[in-house]
């Protein structure tokens with residue numbers, strides 16, 4: 001069950017590759033205008049996976065444009081099927097798109113900003129960087145990539161930011177030193193981070209070690225990034241004595257809903273906590289991939305956000321509502 005979203009039919013207006021494994025799509029609404037949205041917003045799109053309708057969430061790239069909603073999709077080796085479907089779309093294809101929404105709330109009143117992106121996490125950061133440049137405040141963007149060759153939007157960012165863009169390419173032996181980066185920021189600086197879970201965890205630790213206010217670190221992640229391998233695992237539903245298997249290419253949320261154990265959800269990116277359910281027992285290890293729970297809560301394993309989090313082995317949970325599937 002999902003919260004109400006307004007959906008619009010869009011046409012794929014343009015497709016181009018912005019890196020070897022990253023493809024950009026411009027999705028133009030058929031009967032309405034592109035809705036105004038805050039920098040860093042995202043949309044949901046309707047995809048078909050094994051013939052079944054599902055939704056996937058993508059950040060909007062850059063400024064609002066009358067051409068359409070610009071998103072970039074990485075062809076993920078551990079994809080649940082969403083990126084494969086998106087990569088199959090050609091110009092002229094039709095797709096359902098939700099109204100833009102933002103969970104990446106930026107306080108625009110600061111004088112200094114530190115933006116950090118890891119890989120495809122650059123997508124929401126581009127619009128934020130553009131908005132900050134127009135405000136004429138102090139801003140630096142640290143872009144962590146495997147190589148410059150594999151990095152999306154490098155030319156666009158260089159034009160936008162000049163020497164305020166610092167590329168940390170691991171094949172050049174350059175890695176971002178978060179302790180040093182945060183240690184040099186002025187006291188009222190705000191940091192915004194988007195990237196894989198490892199980067200977010202490291203950023204949260206360095207931010208706390210620098211003695212900064214937790215609220216001054218804003219972050220977003222993408223659901224496929226975890227600390228443990230993405231593999232199938234078992235879920236026992238405590239109150240029903242049933243056990244289901246969550247396959248490698250499906251989220252725990254979808255597997256529970258498909259089996260009739262309804263779990264409400266909203267962002268489906270591990271950010272809002274709406275889908276959180278109780279964990280009763282763990283026989284293996286939970287891979288908490290959300291950014292909603294604190295490190296302490298994750299360690300306690302009392303709850304899990306099944307939209308993004310997974311397990312290795314088996315986990316017993318309680319959902320509160322079971323649909324009659326007989």
Ligand code: FES
Nearest residue numbers: 266268273275307
């Ligand atoms: S639906 Fe938002 S954290 Fe799961």
